[in-house]
Amino acid sequence: DIVMTQSPDSLAVSLGERATINCKSSQSLLYRSNNKNYLAWYQQKPGQPPKLLIYWASTRESGVPDRFSGSGSGTDFTLTISSLQAEDVAVYYCQQHYFTPHSFGPGTSLEIK
Amino acid sequence: QVQLQESGPGLVQPSQTLSLTCTVSGGTINSGNYYWSWIRRPAGKGLEWIGRIYVTGSTDYSTSLKSRVTISLDTSKNTFSLNLSSVTAADTAVYYCARGGRYDSYMDVWGKGTTVTVSS
Numbered sequence: 001d002i003v004m005t006q007s008p009d010s011l012a013v014s015l016g017e018r019a020t021i022n023c024k025s026s027q028s029l030l031y032r033s034n035n036k037n038y039l040a041w042y043q044q045k046p047g048q049p050p051k052l053l054i055y056w057a058s059t060r061e062s063g064v065p066d067r068f069s070g071s072g073s074g075t076d077f078t079l080t081i082s083s084l085q086a087e088d089v090a091v092y093y094c095q096q097h098y099f100t101p102h103s104f105g106p107g108t109s110l111e112i113k
Numbered sequence: 114q115v116q117l118q119e120s121g122p123g124l125v126q127p128s129q130t131l132s133l134t135c136t137v138s139g140g141t142i143n144s145g146n147y148y149w150s151w152i153r154r155p156a157g158k159g160l161e162w163i164g165r166i167y168v169t170g171s172t173d174y175s176t177s178l179k180s181r182v183t184i185s186l187d188t189s190k191n192t193f194s195l196n197l198s199s200v201t202a203a204d205t206a207v208y209y210c211a212r213g214g215r216y217d218s219y220m221d222v223w224g225k226g227t228t229v230t231v232s233s
Contacts (some may be wrong), residue, residue: 049223097218100173
């Protein structure tokens with residue numbers, strides 16, 4: 001099974017500042033036939049289901065603010081929030097959607113400093 | 114637009130079988146373009162992928178849960194279901210159903226989740 005890790009476990013950032021979350025997979029998630037990385041990012045707020053933010057490592061889901069961006073390839077990926085807003089307080093998960101079982105990272109808790 | 118809704122008992126006795134159903138509305142489970150998945154989040158822990166099913170009945174399961182999990186679908190009712198046998202307190206969690214693309218597999222539509230507690 002692919003093991004997903006995230007860093008840091010928790011993060012406190014001031015409003016308007018940049019937040020960066022890292023995700024690493026134990027195997028490459030790059031499918032060379034279409035040059036896509038099968039890595040998604042989800043946001044989960046308390047009492048709500050997870051919400052898809054990013055797929056294929058860097059494609060923003062429709063309706064997601066452009067302050068959210070994803071980057072990386074192969075085994076190393078990053079979610080960046082360019083200017084933190086109060087409504088961004090949540091737990092963020094990466095997930096590989098390449099090999100079953102589609103494992104999640106352990107999550108990163110983001111709060112306001 | 115497609116919506117998913119989980120339903121089932123909120124309390125299950127230890128060693129019994131947990132059974133949940135996800136009702137799909139606003140779309141057909143038969144479309145062939147999607148997988149239908151179950152995910153859970155134990156209290157204080159992260160998300161755990163349980164498994165998925167395709168319209169043909171083909172399934173994929175979590176390695177750690179494979180011996181206890183069965184996912185099935187009922188196209189006549191536009192639902193899919195989760196059965197988890199021999200439950201313990203460790204199976205207490207919020208359970209979510211979700212839709213994932215057939216070829217890309219990221220999950221873009223989620224149910225609101227249902228809390229299941231395993232306790233006598």
